[in-house]
Amino acid sequence: xxxxxxxxxxxxxxxxxxxxxxxxxxxxxxxxxxxxxxxxxxxxxxxxxxxxxxxxxxxxxxxxxxxxxxxxxxxxxxxxxxxxxxxxxxxxxxxxxxxxxxxxxxxxxxxxxxxxxxxxxxxxxxxxxxxxxxxxxxxxxxxxxxxxxxxxxxxxxxxxxxxxxxxxxxxxxxxxxxxxxxxxxxxxxxxxxxxxxxxxxxxxxxxxxxxxxxxxxxxxxxxxxxxxxxxxxxxxxxxxxxxxxxxxxxxxxxxxxxxxxxxxxxxxxxxxxxxxxxxxxxxxxxxxxxxxxxxxxxxxxxxxxxxxxxxxxxxxxxxxxxxxxxxxxxxxxxxxxxxxxxxxxxxxxxxxxxxxxxxxxxxxxxxxxxxxxxx
Amino acid sequence: xxxxxxxxxxxxxxxxxxxxxxxxxxxxxxxxxxxxxxxxxxxxxxxxxxxxxxxxxxxxxxxxxxxxxxxxxxxxxxxxxxxxxxxxxxxxxxxxxxxxxxxxxxxxxxxxxxxxxxxxxxxxxxxxxxxxxxxxxxxxxxxxxxxxxxxxxxxxxxxxxxxxxxxxxxxxxxxxxxxxxxxxxxxxxxxxxxxxxxxxxxxxxxxxxxxxxxxxxxxxxxxxxxxxxxxxxxxxxxxxxxxxxxxxxxxxxxxxxxxxxxxxxxxxxxxxxxxxxxxxxxxxxxxxxxxxxxxxxxxxxxxxxxxxxx
Numbered sequence: 001x002x003x004x005x006x007x008x009x010x011x012x013x014x015x016x017x018x019x020x021x022x023x024x025x026x027x028x029x030x031x032x033x034x035x036x037x038x039x040x041x042x043x044x045x046x047x048x049x050x051x052x053x054x055x056x057x058x059x060x061x062x063x064x065x066x067x068x069x070x071x072x073x074x075x076x077x078x079x080x081x082x083x084x085x086x087x088x089x090x091x092x093x094x095x096x097x098x099x100x101x102x103x104x105x106x107x108x109x110x111x112x113x114x115x116x117x118x119x120x121x122x123x124x125x126x127x128x129x130x131x132x133x134x135x136x137x138x139x140x141x142x143x144x145x146x147x148x149x150x151x152x153x154x155x156x157x158x159x160x161x162x163x164x165x166x167x168x169x170x171x172x173x174x175x176x177x178x179x180x181x182x183x184x185x186x187x188x189x190x191x192x193x194x195x196x197x198x199x200x201x202x203x204x205x206x207x208x209x210x211x212x213x214x215x216x217x218x219x220x221x222x223x224x225x226x227x228x229x230x231x232x233x234x235x236x237x238x239x240x241x242x243x244x245x246x247x248x249x250x251x252x253x254x255x256x257x258x259x260x261x262x263x264x265x266x267x268x269x270x271x272x273x274x275x276x277x278x279x280x281x282x283x284x285x286x287x288x289x290x291x292x293x294x295x296x297x298x299x300x301x302x303x304x305x306x307x308x309x310x311x312x313x314x315x316x317x318x319x320x321x322x323x324x325x326x327x328x329x330x331x332x333x334x335x336x337x338x339x340x341x342x343x344x345x346x347x348x349x350x351x352x353x354x355x356x357x358x359x360x361x362x363x364x365x366x367x368x369x370x371x372x373x374x375x
Numbered sequence: 376x377x378x379x380x381x382x383x384x385x386x387x388x389x390x391x392x393x394x395x396x397x398x399x400x401x402x403x404x405x406x407x408x409x410x411x412x413x414x415x416x417x418x419x420x421x422x423x424x425x426x427x428x429x430x431x432x433x434x435x436x437x438x439x440x441x442x443x444x445x446x447x448x449x450x451x452x453x454x455x456x457x458x459x460x461x462x463x464x465x466x467x468x469x470x471x472x473x474x475x476x477x478x479x480x481x482x483x484x485x486x487x488x489x490x491x492x493x494x495x496x497x498x499x500x501x502x503x504x505x506x507x508x509x510x511x512x513x514x515x516x517x518x519x520x521x522x523x524x525x526x527x528x529x530x531x532x533x534x535x536x537x538x539x540x541x542x543x544x545x546x547x548x549x550x551x552x553x554x555x556x557x558x559x560x561x562x563x564x565x566x567x568x569x570x571x572x573x574x575x576x577x578x579x580x581x582x583x584x585x586x587x588x589x590x591x592x593x594x595x596x597x598x599x600x601x602x603x604x605x606x607x608x609x610x611x612x613x614x615x616x617x618x619x620x621x622x623x624x625x626x627x628x629x630x631x632x633x634x635x636x637x638x639x640x641x642x643x644x645x646x647x648x649x650x651x652x653x654x655x656x657x658x659x660x661x662x663x664x665x666x667x668x669x670x671x672x673x674x675x676x677x678x679x680x681x682x683x684x685x
Contacts (some may be wrong), residue, residue, distance in 0.1 A: 081648070083647050083648035083650070084647060084648075087646070087647055087650075110442070111442055183546055190648070191648065204600050226633060230546075230550055231550045231633070232620075232633060244529065245527055245528045246527075247526075247527035247528070247544075314522075358441050358442050358650075359441060361650070362439065362649060362650050365644070365650065366646075366649050366651070369641065369644045369649055370461055371646070373461060373465060373633075373640075374633065374634065375460070375464075
């Protein structure tokens, strides 16, 4: 069938009914069939089980027991930060397990996205450190936890020991506000990290973070920092590369960036600021709409396993929730990573993010985006 | 089109039996036949453009309430855009940056298109494919490639340091408005070359010969004949670049740094972390209106200029 020919025929009024109807039907079938497969893909998942998690956790090393049991990996879908995850889940993304943290758990629960976890179905549960599970707001109405703690760590500063001159002073958050290094400082783009660091720097106790005075004080310190900042990003790889090249001398990071750079021989240290670092606990939670609940429990059990724990501590420098994972590491190694086999020690020494409301999050992100844009 | 009477009677023997009324209707009503033939396009346009636009318009009059929306119609978002300087300044910066990128793209692409149109006589298609070859790579990869080129230890900085022209790497190359403009200029070049080439190729060469015969030098000839006649291509290319780059998100996000942020980044944040979809919708609508206004003004000015030249 020649398209040009038909157009010509139509113009001349010579198009036969049969040909006209045939071409219409072809167009109709074409239209229908283009929408069908996409629709199906949206409504179903592969049945392998899906873990919707932070970038960097979407790796096979954390699923050794899962692979041994099922012979395949679950589907691993990364997100950039909790806001990104919540937006996508609200828009209808289907997964089995996701990865909230203590500071944003209430938002997942408040938006009715989670189902409570039956800990008796997790073989590694008896080894999980109870201090980590007893978080504020982590008990569902049925008495079971929402979140099974998996990783914990700190948000602090990774700095170049050869380029950043401490001048004999203590490590402090002021390092990220040091005008000597203007244009060589990196900061997380996500307010879920940076705003809290700003609160510590401004001396606002986390219990008062939801006051107008706190908003003004934190916004003021963040505005003061902005001219010094080279880039705001949530891309940890970009921060690590910039630290390695010397483009940045200090950057807000998690434990893993310092551990990774050290393992590559870059002279860096993970600061233990005198004001206290920001500490966090994250974990696995099962989504209410999870299509593969059995696989969801296997995903969580795999995350809690000692194999995963050794990888988390040894390669990423994060704390793990399974106490047996720490047995392979000596105290000096753990201290260098900003960790301890007694997590309560670290969690008490640092500043633990409090539970905040969605309204607070909205207001904080609004102010934070304006500060980043220079207002 | 309306001359149905001249049609061969054998073909037009009126449909009488089974297909009945619909067929008769189709037979009589030419407009309906046209619309039916266009229906795939119309359906896609309705579902993919008109309905989403209406949704956006409706949401822009809502307000945020916690996680959800307060659906009482209100102009609060529009009032905020007018009252808070941040929105206006970001909008202005976006227009400024994409305006420079548009001018730079056309300035770079015009000579290339000119060369292919006037000085290449064989295998023009091959030349065009060669010119557009870099644009077969994904947009995102090209943006990342510029990060490697402009970076602190990037291609430009390391060669300049190696040559000994600079001591420390130039920091303004990356994470700045300059980086965004350079990247946009390169990334959208293909969209300028093709319309420019088409309009230059169409120019009747005998006009140029005539201009020369009547005493115009090469420069005068270019400004009096070639440029005015290729204006449709310049206008098309400007629109094709200016309109999408004003709302660009990924280039400023990856290369802009704190001072290179554009309105697209703020719209993304409204739909993402700020969680204020109505405000994001309002900003999108206002961006669209401003682009339409700027485009119309540009069109009017070029018409005016063309009329004066002619």
